[in-house]
Amino acid sequence: MSRNANAELSNFFVAGINYKKTDTEIRGSFAVGPEQYDKILKQAAKFDVRDLFVLSTCNRSEIYGIADNPDQLVNLLCTQTQGTAEIFNQLAYRKHGLKALHHLFDVGAGLDSQILGDYEIIGQLRQAMKFAKERGFIHTLLERTLNQVLQSSKEIKNNTKLSDGTVSVAFAAVQYIREKTDSLHNKQILLLGTGKIGTITCKNLVDYLGTSHITLMNRTPEKAETLASAFDLRTASIETLPEEINKADIILVATNSSEPVVHFSDLENITGKKLIIDLSIPCNVEKSVALVRNVTLIDVDGLSKLKDETLLRRAAEVPKARMIIQNHLKELMEWHEMRKHVPVLKLVKIKLQEIHGTPLFDQPLSLESSFINRDQKIQRVLNGMASKMRRENQRGCYYIEAINEFIAG
Numbered sequence: 001m002s003r004n005a006n007a008e009l010s011n012f013f014v015a016g017i018n019y020k021k022t023d024t025e026i027r028g029s030f031a032v033g034p035e036q037y038d039k040i041l042k043q044a045a046k047f048d049v050r051d052l053f054v055l056s057t058c059n060r061s062e063i064y065g066i067a068d069n070p071d072q073l074v075n076l077l078c079t080q081t082q083g084t085a086e087i088f089n090q091l092a093y094r095k096h097g098l099k100a101l102h103h104l105f106d107v108g109a110g111l112d113s114q115i116l117g118d119y120e121i122i123g124q125l126r127q128a129m130k131f132a133k134e135r136g137f138i139h140t141l142l143e144r145t146l147n148q149v150l151q152s153s154k155e156i157k158n159n160t161k162l163s164d165g166t167v168s169v170a171f172a173a174v175q176y177i178r179e180k181t182d183s184l185h186n187k188q189i190l191l192l193g194t195g196k197i198g199t200i201t202c203k204n205l206v207d208y209l210g211t212s213h214i215t216l217m218n219r220t221p222e223k224a225e226t227l228a229s230a231f232d233l234r235t236a237s238i239e240t241l242p243e244e245i246n247k248a249d250i251i252l253v254a255t256n257s258s259e260p261v262v263h264f265s266d267l268e269n270i271t272g273k274k275l276i277i278d279l280s281i282p283c284n285v286e287k288s289v290a291l292v293r294n295v296t297l298i299d300v301d302g303l304s305k306l307k308d309e310t311l312l313r314r315a316a317e318v319p320k321a322r323m324i325i326q327n328h329l330k331e332l333m334e335w336h337e338m339r340k341h342v343p344v345l346k347l348v349k350i351k352l353q354e355i356h357g358t359p360l361f362d363q364p365l366s367l368e369s370s371f372i373n374r375d376q377k378i379q380r381v382l383n384g385m386a387s388k389m390r391r392e393n394q395r396g397c398y399y400i401e402a403i404n405e406f407i408a409g
Contacts, residue, residue: 016062028282029083032056036080053132058281108149152328162317165310170200172303193254260286
């Protein structure tokens with residue numbers, strides 16, 4: 001699919017679902033892991049899509065790309081999701097052109113996150129783009145746009161308080177435990193999953209709850225052992241999960257499985273009360289666990305409802321963040337506008353090089369210095385021409401003017 005600069009922007013789409021209209025169960029049915037992501041990219045040509053990337057987090061599943069219509073992107077995405085394109089379309093938002101760019105900037109800044117100012121999203125966005133770029137699906141417009149989004153996010157991080165304080169899904173879990181548990185003195189905590197979210201959760205448990213009664217468990221035991229040694233904690237084998245569930249008072253699940261890893265059958269015969277917090281998308285705790293007597297089950301949607309002073313302070317920073325986004329978006333659009341003039345500038349450059357070789361110009365003693373002087377002079381003329389074209393958009397007039405300026409010297 002070949003597109004010019006204008007068509008690229010007008011055909012730039014995002015289609016997605018997020019926490020605003022869907023719960024964790026629905027979002028889980030459209031979650032995309034690395035294996036599914038790779039298959040989506042491999043099938044892109046069948047849907048006539050050349051430029052795209054997929055962003056799948058606990059808050060959202062979105063596909064960005066350049067296409068003739070957003071249905072191409074939606075249908076491509078849903079080839080690898082449990083949920084269907086029909087259900088996706090019923091719940092999805094679709095944006096294109098400038099509105100799609102605005103949305104991407106908001107996502108990168110944490111303005112569209114379930115917990116306002118969540119800075120983890122920019123790392124997830126960077127990883128999503130890297131995955132697609134390594135496989136040849138990120139070209140000029142998307143690459144330039146991401147760079148601008150990253151710069152905008154960094155400026156917001158450094159010059160506003162939008163991401164100040166400790167508020168994330170992992171920290172919200174710790175807040176919930178602290179608020180809902182009378183005493184942590186003898187409480188046993190089981191943390192299932194020691195990936196990125198699990199590691200952050202573990203650190204928060206130790207730092208903010210001041211407890212070491214924590215058992216770590218992971219399908220790859222070496223990961224759990226490495227984390228446990230850093231905090232002097234206990235580990236257990238995944239084969240002993242039912243026994244560890246029975247012993248624990250608080251269970252946090254931060255695994256990355258496509259299917260539940262904690263089931264109703266693991267809890268139906270338990271003794272004592274248990275608090276279970278599922279930090280996974282899709283949910284890795286069977287929904288029916290909530291029906292077990294003396295079990296409280298909460299997921300990321302429930303955690304996001306927690307409000308505190310930190311979030312209120314962050315909300316006050318939103319106008320500053322939007323001003324920064326506007327400046328970076330303006331810079332991006334100026335670059336995009338100049339891309340339309342590139343073919344003309346290339347033609348002028350060729351013509352000026354041809355003119356330089358005619359008898360109109362005295363040849364200097366050194367051929368090397370001749371080319372250096374020529375290139376410097378041509379670049380100066382082209383820079384001036386580009387500046388005037390950007391301001392006044394009169395290509396033909398500046399074509400003749402550039403030639404005259406070059407000849408005049």
